Amino acid sequence: MVSSSPTCVDLFAGCGGLSLGLKQAGFQIKLAVEKSEMAAETYYHNLIRPIQDADEWRNYYENRNLEDQAESGLVVRELSDVLRSKAILSRLRESEIDVVAGGPPCQGFSSAGNRNPSDERNKLPWQFLEFIEKVKPKIVIIENVAGMQFDFLKHGTKSPFEDLWTALSATDPGYQVQPMVLNAKHFGVPQHRPRVFLVGLREDLVGKYSLGITAKIWDSSIDSPQVAVLGDRPLLAPKRTHFDNNRNEVGPGYFTVKDAISDLMTENYSETSSLSEFAREMREDTSYLKAVVFDPQANKRPNNHVFRQHSDLVMERFSLYQFLRDANIHRSVLAIPKKTGLSEHAQRKLLHAAIANVKYPAKDGNGSILANAQPTLMHLIRKLATKKHSQRALFWGRPAPTVVSMPDDFVHPVQPRIPTVRELARFQSFPDAFEFRSKETTGAHRRRFQVPQYSQVGNAVPPRLAFALGYHLREVMEMLQQKQGLTRKPDVA
Known part of the structure; x- marks a missing residue:
């Protein structure tokens, strides 16, 4: 039994994949910060309040001040703006936030020497760490692309991953950090999507206990039912739930492209008696969403399922x-x-x-x-x-490759077209009731500053992966509370 109502802040929140998964794991999202009004529109519509008209949304992100936005739960500004607000930081610190999570761009990050102050990729990780220092959450989650751990190896220097790992460990009040590579397909997502995570546990919570936090990078690909028996899985690593059944692993097999989208062969839902377990769950899951009630029986056409026109x-x-x-x-x-x-x-x-x-x-x-x-x-x-x-x-019988922000990288398994936004959202494990907002796609020269629907999907953390990690961390927090007799302050209404 896990403790009730832990709290979380989601930085660089995008369209809300990480927040949705954590909400499904029982977290209260006290604040999300996202600078793109396009991605933030999707977040707001699904996780804050359904948007009835464009003027309502425009008024929110253009005219409401920073503190008012924070009270509503979503700041549509740069993180640096939040760091300048003593009122917001004080309120979060007094709330004793349990988890701060996010995926700051880290490709240009360096914790020592030759930092270019004009490089935005360098600024954002430092701003993230500054936020950690001011709010002092119990647990920190940092997510990024798996290749970040290898970026600098060919030059004989530390990778941004190692630098960030070192910097988080030293961030006041100090964190014990578990590095991990988690693949979304190992947690019920129909997609091969390895990502690196740094999960930090505040030093004072560790106390005298030996909690199995290791300096070795944990990779979910080596997890198995036997690992739990041997005690090799680090404390902060979630238990893998899905396996490659071609290797006779014990447990459910990977969900595949066919599981994910075979009922979406037309622009309406296909009438099928052989609906996969995954597709049925995507159709029926409306939990934790604020958007207009979605009924797949009444709504014959899924959200965001528009076939693109090709020559x-x-x-x-x-x-x-x-x-x-x-x-x-x-x-x-x-x-x-x-x-x-x-x-x-x-x-x-x-x-x-x-x-x-x-x-x-x-x-x-x-x-x-x-x-x-x-x-x-x-x-x-x-x-x-x-x-x-x-x-x-795409192959029907395999998990999808890593979904990216470019919509034309994939071709449908049997139809001569690229996947729709909804189909890629299924690969990411977004339920069909989750409606993506703003324009569907944009020109290449505008991708540097616009985040249309396809990019929102490709940039997101898969909600099912976020759920697996979040639920596991809730159990860790409960175990620590039992060990040390910690008590939470009551939630403020």
């Missing part, structure tokens, strides 16, 4: 990607006709070698014939040639 040539290329996936031919074959410095004879030789083992007819993901013989397939590859390597057709 005939692009759709033909998408169908070819599906064939290449099934034929186990790398998609870079489409770049061969674009290679400069190669004669036509050399190009033909490379193409012939790449498709030498194809069995005809060549079909797309839906079973339509693309080519009956090698010359036709060679012609099709030349016709649809592209230098773009990032696009790939």
Whole structure:
């Protein structure tokens, strides 16, 4: 039995994936901070109050002052603005916040020497740590991309991950820090999404107890039911719940692309008697959301499920990607006709070698014939040639690859189109009642300062991963309270 109503602050909150997961784990989100009014609009609509019209939202983020926004639970400003508010910081400190969580951009972070004060990537982690120092939460959660731990290794210097780890440990009042790599697919999310976490426990709570916090990076990929028996899982690491059943692991198997989106083949819900466990939960989960009540029986069209329009040539290329996936031919074959410095004879030789083992007819993901013989397939590859390597057709039977902010990196498993916002949100484990706001996508030159729906989804922490970590940390806090006889102040109404 876990203790009731622990409190949390979510910094760099985005559209609210981390907050939603923590709310589902029983946390009260006392404050969220997000500078983008586009991502904040989605957060507000789902987790604060349903937005009835655009003027209402515009008035909130443009005209309400900082302290009023904080009272409502969402500040649409830079974190630096919050750090200048003595009233907000004093209220949070008096509330004895249990957890402060967030994912500050850390690629340019350095805790020692040669810090560029004009580099925003450097400022934000320091602002995060300054907030920790002023509020002094019991637990700190920092989340970032898994590659951050390796970024500087090729240069023989510390990674930003190591620097932040060191800096958090030394932040007053001092934290014992457990580094982790957690993959979302290990916690019931239909997506291969490894992320690094630093979870810090305040020194005074550790006291004299040996709590199994280690300097070694814990990776959820090595977790198993046997680990709990052996006692090797660190105290602050959540227990893995889903496994690769192809390896005969004990426990539920990974959720797949098919589990996630096979009921979304049209712009309305598909009528199916074989709805997957995951899809059913996504349809039915309306808990902890403030938005207008969502009923999948009445709402035949899911939120944010709009098929994007593609040219005939692009759709033909998408169908070819599906064939290449099934034929186990790398998609870079489409770049061969674009290679400069190669004669036509050399190009033909490379193409012939790449498709030498194809069995005809060549079909797309839906079973339509693309080519009956090698010359036709060679012609099709030349016709649809592209230098773009990032696009790939999804596999029905696997978890999705890591969802990113670029909507056109993925091709639907059987239809010649990119996934909708809702389909990518399913890969992230957002329930269908969670409605993404603002524009759907934006031009490349505006992505530096705009956060449309596709980017909101790609940047988010999967709610189910946040739930797994949050629920586990609640249990840790209860254990500490039992050990040390700690008592919480009553919540202020």
